[in-house]
Amino acid sequence: MARAAVLRRLTWAIAEVTDRIDETPRVRSLTFDVPGWPGHLPGQHIDVRLTAEDGYQAQRSYSISTPADGARVTITVERLEDGEVSTYLTDILELGDRIELRGPIGGYFVWEPSRGGPLGLIGGGSGVAPLMAMLRARVAADCDVPVRMLCSWRTAEDVIYADELAAIARDANEVSITHTLTRSAPDGWSGRRGRLDQEALSQLAWPSELEPLTCVCGPTGFVEAVAAALVELGHGPHRILTERFGPTGG
Amino acid sequence: MTFISRGFQRRQAPAASSDRLPPGQYVTRDFPVLSAGPTPRIGLDEWRFEIIGQVDRPRGWSWQELTALPAEEVTVDIHCVTKWSKLDTSWRGVSLDTVLDGVETAADQVMAHSYGGYTTNLPLEDITGGRAWIAYEYDGEPLAAEHGGPARLLVPHLYFWKSAKWVRALELRDTDEPGFWEGYGYHNYGDPWREQRYSGD
Numbered sequence: 001m002a003r004a005a006v007l008r009r010l011t012w013a014i015a016e017v018t019d020r021i022d023e024t025p026r027v028r029s030l031t032f033d034v035p036g037w038p039g040h041l042p043g044q045h046i047d048v049r050l051t052a053e054d055g056y057q058a059q060r061s062y063s064i065s066t067p068a069d070g071a072r073v074t075i076t077v078e079r080l081e082d083g084e085v086s087t088y089l090t091d092i093l094e095l096g097d098r099i100e101l102r103g104p105i106g107g108y109f110v111w112e113p114s115r116g117g118p119l120g121l122i123g124g125g126s127g128v129a130p131l132m133a134m135l136r137a138r139v140a141a142d143c144d145v146p147v148r149m150l151c152s153w154r155t156a157e158d159v160i161y162a163d164e165l166a167a168i169a170r171d172a173n174e175v176s177i178t179h180t181l182t183r184s185a186p187d188g189w190s191g192r193r194g195r196l197d198q199e200a201l202s203q204l205a206w207p208s209e210l211e212p213l214t215c216v217c218g219p220t221g222f223v224e225a226v227a228a229a230l231v232e233l234g235h236g237p238h239r240i241l242t243e244r245f246g247p248t249g250g
Numbered sequence: 251m252t253f254i255s256r257g258f259q260r261r262q263a264p265a266a267s268s269d270r271l272p273p274g275q276y277v278t279r280d281f282p283v284l285s286a287g288p289t290p291r292i293g294l295d296e297w298r299f300e301i302i303g304q305v306d307r308p309r310g311w312s313w314q315e316l317t318a319l320p321a322e323e324v325t326v327d328i329h330c331v332t333k334w335s336k337l338d339t340s341w342r343g344v345s346l347d348t349v350l351d352g353v354e355t356a357a358d359q360v361m362a363h364s365y366g367g368y369t370t371n372l373p374l375e376d377i378t379g380g381r382a383w384i385a386y387e388y389d390g391e392p393l394a395a396e397h398g399g400p401a402r403l404l405v406p407h408l409y410f411w412k413s414a415k416w417v418r419a420l421e422l423r424d425t426d427e428p429g430f431w432e433g434y435g436y437h438n439y440g441d442p443w444r445e446q447r448y449s450g451d
Contacts, residue, residue, distance in 0.1 A: 009450030084261040107434035227288035
């Protein structure tokens with residue numbers, strides 16, 4: 001395992017919102033300009049700190065959904081009805097506003113082109129965000145690492161990055177992207193239906209004989225089920241990297 | 251000077267008094283799970299827990315032997331570096347004072363080793379003196395595998411990554427060395443009350 005060569009102190013930066021994209025009615029991507037940002041690896045996350053006028057503070061972690069790009073850092077935030085940080089980020093924060101953040105954090109749940117493949121990316125809901133950073137890095141590098149990405153959503157309305165994923169699946173060599181819907185599918189849905197259980201993974205994930213590296217991110221139940229099924233299918237536990245995400249993911 | 255976030259205000263009444271909640275934490279009623287890979291599954295018949303390293307003689311326990319040791323019920327608050335805290339969690343397990351009783355060592359550091367390869371480092375004095383346990387029940391039930399079962403460390407005064415899941419050995423050492431997350435930039439000691447989340451905090 002590659003360790004961070006230098007353990008750098010993580011200081012809070014005041015970052016300005018430079019772009020907002022509504023991915024779905026409940027999910028918004030926010031791009032920040034972060035002075036002094038040292039760069040990051042796909043899969044790493046940031047901490048956000050909000051301070052109210054009465055001094056009350058709240059912190060949360062968000063995965064970065066883009067590869068390193070100078071001082072630009074993009075996160076993808078799912079609006080949680082009772083989440084005081086996520087609702088602030090999705091409902092109140094406007095272009096030109098500034099917040100405190102620090103990072104990058106983490107270093108195990110990462111992939112960069114030099115790590116090779118085959119690469120499996122398996123995401124549930126907004127857990128696709130850090131996998132998107134990896135996929136975008138793979139596309140930007142235009143390398144030959146083959147990728148199989150599996151995305152599980154509740155409904156078709158929940159699909160984030162839909163257009164970009166479709167374009168990547170169409171244009172990039174050796175990249176396949178499969179969507180599955182677990183609750184309801186509209187008429188004419190051409191993707192899969194149902195959960196990514198062991199049977200689905202035996203068809204869709206890389207065969208274990210190829211010794212793929214597989215990154216799994218989503219809610220706890222999703223990650224537990226997918227990771228356990230991959231082990232059952234013969235994947236080495238150390239070739240499966242997991243990250244929990246979402247309302248019950250810490 | 252503190253940077254104020256325009257339009258941000260507290261939405262919920264505080265769920266805990268400030269003497270229960272370390273800085274930057276929020277209270278959750280769930281029990282979130284965080285681990286870097288698949289959950290290891292260890293059969294109780296092959297499970298062992300050992301004290302190794304700088305000791306007069308290594309010692310170890312089978313599952314039957316460990317669970318036959320005097321157990322304690324503890325109710326503690328736990329604090330995860332990912333910001334959630336969970337109050338009044340109840341556990342049953344064996345005090346590390348009990349498993350370390352009679353061990354002769356010059357070591358002052360410990361590396362906890364887990365099934366699956368996870369490690370975390372702690373000062374020996376932090377796991378003695380009634381402040382740490384090897385826990386095998388949570389809320390009156392056998393500890394679930396995703397929460398570290400069959401048995402995990404419980405060191406509630408430090409961030410919860412120090413409470414190694416699936417623990418299999420404590421290695422007593424006379425030198426300190428970073429464990430798994432510590433090697434990725436998380437704080438070497440991890441005191442939630444001093445908000446020691448990352449290296450340099």
